[in-house]
Amino acid sequence: MELNENLKNNLVRLRKERNITQDILAASLDISVQAISKWETGVSLPDIMQIPRIARFYGVTIDYLFYNEGNDNPVINDEIPDDKKLRIIQFLGNKMLGADLWEKDKTINLKIQEDIFSRITGKEINTEIWGNAVVNGDINGYVECGGGLNCGNIASYAECGGGVNCGNINGYLECGGGVNCGDIESYLECGGGVNCGNIGSYVECGGGVSCGDITGNVECDGDLKCKSIAGQVECEGDIHVHEIQGNVECSGNITYEK
Numbered sequence: 001m002e003l004n005e006n007l008k009n010n011l012v013r014l015r016k017e018r019n020i021t022q023d024i025l026a027a028s029l030d031i032s033v034q035a036i037s038k039w040e041t042g043v044s045l046p047d048i049m050q051i052p053r054i055a056r057f058y059g060v061t062i063d064y065l066f067y068n069e070g071n072d073n074p075v076i077n078d079e080i081p082d083d084k085k086l087r088i089i090q091f092l093g094n095k096m097l098g099a100d101l102w103e104k105d106k107t108i109n110l111k112i113q114e115d116i117f118s119r120i121t122g123k124e125i126n127t128e129i130w131g132n133a134v135v136n137g138d139i140n141g142y143v144e145c146g147g148g149l150n151c152g153n154i155a156s157y158a159e160c161g162g163g164v165n166c167g168n169i170n171g172y173l174e175c176g177g178g179v180n181c182g183d184i185e186s187y188l189e190c191g192g193g194v195n196c197g198n199i200g201s202y203v204e205c206g207g208g209v210s211c212g213d214i215t216g217n218v219e220c221d222g223d224l225k226c227k228s229i230a231g232q233v234e235c236e237g238d239i240h241v242h243e244i245q246g247n248v249e250c251s252g253n254i255t256y257e258k
Helices: 002-017 022-029 033-041 050-058 062-067 116-120
Strands: 086-088 107-111 127-129 132-136 143-145 158-160 173-175 188-190 203-205 218-220 233-235 239-241 248-250 254-256
Touching: 002 033, 002 062, 022 033, 022 050, 050 062
Parallel strands: 086 127, 107 132, 127 143, 143 158, 158 173, 173 188, 188 203, 203 218, 218 233, 233 248, 239 254
Antiparallel strands: none
């Protein structure tokens, strides 16, 4: 009975300490507000599958939920890997927003000093951002971003839910919006238009493409303007190109430029 009482008390205390409403917690865990109320009044206990999710939401261990009696501070969730990844997360008051609840209309502004990575670890640091971000500096590793991203060079790949505006990318780029960047070392998949330098592999995009050389196939829903294409092309708009080495399917006009 003592463990059940500790769990109930900790659920109430953690939520109130972080100024979280029962509605927000219920939405984060994908359950009803009534279930939260029953936990906090002791009418019922969380399902065993919910316990790890609750601990992860509050950033505490499962042991903390059951055994802490409110006399010490929560510990960092040991389920988050110690992988030296730089995690940039949004908070609402004292509440950490999950990746599915970050505020899409807000932008995280971050300034990364040129020597910060070497001073911390002496090697690259990968970056995970829950939200839109403007990074004043380079990202010295790969980056995973839930929204749009504006930054300097990216030393590895990038995966973003929104558009990307950056320098060179030394890997692939997958994003849900448009792209404005330098050279892309590997392939590019995006939901919008593209304005970039050279692309080291194939391109699939939901808009037009304006770039340098493409060392692979191209599929785009808009106009295509580039230098040379080493692969095949499927284009829904007009094509302006110096050279295409593969087959071409085009809904518009094709102009070969010198």
